[in-house]
Amino acid sequence: MKAEIIAVGSELLLGQITNTNARFISAKLAEVGIDVYCHTVVGDNPKRLSQTIQLAQQRADILIFSGGLGPTKDDLTKQTIARELDCELVTDDEAMKTIEDYFTHVGKVMTENNKQQALVLKGATVLPNRNGMAPGIAIGKEDKQYILLPGPPHEMEPMFEHEAIPYLLGVYGKHDVISSKVLKLQGIGESELEVRIQSVLEKQTNPTIAPLASPGMVKLRITAKAKTEEEAQKLILPVEQEIRSIVGEFIYGVDEDTLASKTTELLLQNDWTISAAESLTTGMFMAELGSEAGIGNALKGGVVVYNKEMKIEQLGILPSLLDYHGIVSGECAEAMAESVRERFTTTFGVSLTGAAGPEPHDGQPPGTVWIGIAAEGMKTASYKLQLSSSRNSNRKRSVQFALHYLIQTIKEKKELKY
Amino acid sequence: MKAEIIAVGSELLLGQITNTNARFISAKLAEVGIDVYCHTVVGDNPKRLSQTIQLAQQRADILIFSGGLGPTKDDLTKQTIARELDCELVTDDEAMKTIEDYFTHVGKVMTENNKQQALVLKGATVLPNRNGMAPGIAIGKEDKQYILLPGPPHEMEPMFEHEAIPYLLGVYGKHDVISSKVLKLQGIGESELEVRIQSVLEKQTNPTIAPLASPGMVKLRITAKAKTEEEAQKLILPVEQEIRSIVGEFIYGVDEDTLASKTTELLLQNDWTISAAESLTTGMFMAELGSEAGIGNALKGGVVVYNKEMKIEQLGILPSLLDYHGIVSGECAEAMAESVRERFTTTFGVSLTGAAGPEPHDGQPPGTVWIGIAAEGMKTASYKLQLSSSRNSNRKRSVQFALHYLIQTIKEKKELKY
Missing domain, CATH: 3.30.70.2860 (Alpha-Beta Plaits)
Structure with a gap:
């Protein structure tokens, strides 16, 4: 079975949004052994969509469309496919009820154009939409299967996984x-x-x-x-x-392992805790660790101290140290790491200080970053990075490097333990 | 002028990466008035790539390829296009020098397969790669233009913007x-x-x-x-x-405005400062604000306090308040916001506490979130959200809601001022 994924939307061709739907659909099809031979994106243009459908019919068994099912004038996917398949559009009562219920629920008056969302191809399987109004549609015609999905990822993703995949498995049975x-x-x-x-x-x-x-x-x-x-x-x-x-x-x-998930795993295995003091990353390091469920037992917290005064007031860093070595220095990073570890009484204390960019900071060029790591029973260490001048890439990469050095330190401490 | 964007890579069809290149290229082409009629993704398969090229030649004037220029065996874009255009591949001396210099710089031995990266179509314009080894290629043949770009976005994006766009403008001159x-x-x-x-x-x-x-x-x-x-x-x-x-x-x-950029703008205009106390979001709120250059004058910092003990120790929240109202409560959110505002002496103090999920937290179902906002000279307020059970979506949406309520509060305070 070969599938082709067709995304419909001029906003994709204008570069205003990214086609993440093709990735999601492809990954789910791979799991059930359906090969994807092609992704295509076309604009909100019935003629070009018709050409794309005719071409896909020649090379694929399954045509999966996303986008163009909404209530507005440029939503034309259903109408175009109905014409190509010579198939009538009829109102689906359940879909209409979902739409009416939604407007009752939010206490707004339903506008006429919303009714368009309840139209489906006659004889099709209607795929309910748990996160929106427009239902999906699945229909078989002359050895080909056609699946129509809404464009917004939060509507499309659960519908594809829970409705379209079981539909396709029902049609084709299990295979490789x-x-x-x-x-x-x-x-x-x-x-x-x-x-x-x-x-x-x-x-x-x-x-x-x-x-x-x-x-x-x-x-x-x-x-x-x-x-x-x-x-x-x-x-x-x-x-x-x-x-x-x-x-x-x-x-x-x-697979889905990340530096943050590996860090969390290592900390929890050893019953160790962590805190952080962040300057240029303003919380991104802790945010990254916090994305892991279960981190609550390891991440006690930390501080964001963006300017010099806050480093002195909140962490007790000596003004003389900052004057002599500067804010962007190994000495400052180490003092921050030690102070936050002490204040939050954790096994590890991690710090990040640097010039995020695009401007230099405290005399240091953008992209100069120091990472400090303090660990119970070990010598505090600091690491220098020299990154680019792009603020947000520097901030992200600093977090990844901090996790990398932290993993090395955790492993060292583990070896010391035995 | 019509362009078609062709991304080459089986990892795209397997759903392992998202085709962000098509979006970037489309947006840049729109800026110079070149219409994009289609995006296509094909696998690392010379036969299907040849078919895609022949089809694109029928409907587009400009064919833009990304991916498949690297050193490994499945990198076949150049070889396939050379065959389709009946064009020889020759080694480009400058590209070879860049590759050799790279290996000298990092102190590693260059492996033989890297030489493949210096091959270009004979007679083509070579587009230098500032962030990687494989150069890009631009060539005109029989009224069509062919642009070959590397796949990794950090290599492709500057090359397309600084090399390919000027090349295309040179060929076609200015137009709509x-x-x-x-x-x-x-x-x-x-x-x-x-x-x-x-x-x-x-x-x-x-x-x-x-x-x-x-x-x-x-x-x-x-x-x-x-x-x-x-x-x-x-x-x-x-x-x-x-x-x-x-x-x-x-x-x-x-356009590119975000809730964070609007917040930053409003704070800086009024010389107001902000701090935050984050629980379920573990730093994401401050990280979002910190992505704005210039925020340093407004964001003084804040604390991440993940468990009950840290809320008591670091913010001085009364244990009796937490016992009576719970951690996930408007009372806790307001106390956190007031405490952090006082400790960091800022105009505004924002707090987030809640059950991120997937598990309930302190007796509250996942997705229950309280946002607290304390502002100088105003009554402290709290707002309740009831979100889903998806941990990371809840964390992100909580940050957006906190920014939304903060903007409302800043505007109210501005009105009080006059």
Whole structure:
């Protein structure tokens, strides 16, 4: 089975929003073994949408559309597909009730154009919308399946997962599964990685192996096709083990692992706690850790101290230290880390101070960042980064580096323990 | 001139990464008046890439490719295009020097496969890569222009903006400009908005007007086409004014404005300062404000207090208050806001406390959130939100609501001032 994903919306072609729907739909189809051969984006233009449908009919078995089901004049997906399939549009009573209920609930008067949202292709399966008004539509015509989904991701995603996927599995029955495992590496480049694992790459057929680079990180995707998820995993395992035997030292996690999730895991395993003192990152480090459910037992809290006075008042950093070494210095970072660790009585104290950019800060060029790490029973350390002049990229990368150094420190402390 | 954007990469079709490149390229092309008719994504498969190229040649004047220029075996974009255009691949000396210099700089040995990155189409314009090794390529053949760009966004974006756009302007000369202005609204639904501005929508030709909905917010995009940017702005202005005269009360900003940027602007205009005490959001509120350059004069800092003990120790919240009302309560939120405002001596103190989810917290269901706002010379207020059970969506939405209530409070305080 081959699927093609067609997103409809001029705002996509004007570059005003990103097509995240294609990614979500593709990932869910991969899980049930349906190959995606193509993503297409077309504007709110019936003629060009018709051409796209005719082309997709030639190369795909399943056509999945997102966008253009709303109440406004430029929402034309249903109308165009109805014309292409020579199919009538009829009002779905349940969808109409959902729309009317919504307006009653919020106490507003329903405008006439909202009724358009209750129109569906005659004979179609209606996919209820749990987070919005326009229902989805699924219909089979001449060996092809057509799935119409709303554009907003928070409406489309649950509908696709809970309504469209079961519909497709019902039509086609179970078949091959495509399963992937992603290894995440730090401290090695893409090309060096490829050379090191050349012997593994050369014999790849099933599973296949693909390196992917992103700033400061490399991923290796191992993808297997098999009758069941279990068999796919069995094919992936020996390949993963072989790769680990060659470059295992650089692998910090798999799949959805992040530096924050690994940090949380290590802290909770050891019953250790953490606090942070943040300057240029104004809370991003703690926010990143806080995204992990369960971190509450490890992250006690911390302070954001943006200017010099706050560093003195809130953390008791000596004015003489700041005058002599500057705010952007290893000495300041170490003092901040030690002070926050003491004030919040935690195992680890992490600090970030620097010139986020775009302007220099306290005499230091933008992108100069110091990370301090204080740990119970260990010598306090600081690390210097020299990043770019882009404020928000510097702030994000500083947080990732702080997590990286923290993981190293946690591992060192673990070794000291035994 | 019509452009088609073709992204190459199986990882896109497997749903492992999002095609953000198409958005970036589209937005930049719109700025110089080049229409984008289609986005396409194909896998790392020479045959399907060839078919995509042949199809795009029929409908577009400019073919823009991203991805598949790297050193690994599945990087086949250049080779496939060379075959389609019947064009030789030759080594570019400057690109080779950049690659060699990189390896010298990082002190690593260059592996043989990296040389592939220096191959370019014979006779092409080489687009230097400021953030990576593989150069871009621009070449004209039989009335069509072909632009090849690397896949990683941090390499592609500066290359497209600083090298490819000037190249295209050189080839085609100046022509019509497409310019957009986006109005951002809060507190009104998409369909009600459309009904209210019906009279403006009905007469639209140039500029055109499109409503766009996203969670908790509606945008209106006004797009004009003209000879110059200035003329386009002149067409947009009266339409914007007419819309403002109807629904102006709901418009909180335009284009890239965010609630954080509006908050920053209002604080700086009045020389007012702010601090925050965060529980469930663990620093996200301060991180959001901190993304604005210049916020240093307004954001003094704050605390993250994740558990009950920290709220007592760091903010001096009375244990009896927490025992009686609970951590997730308006009383706790107000006490936190007042305490942090006092400790950091700021004009405003904002607090967030709640059950982020997925588990209940202190007896409250996930998604129950209280926001507290203390302001100099005003009565402290608290606001309750009832959100979903999704931890990270709750955290993000809480921050947006806190900014929304803060903006209302700043405006009230401004009125009191006069």
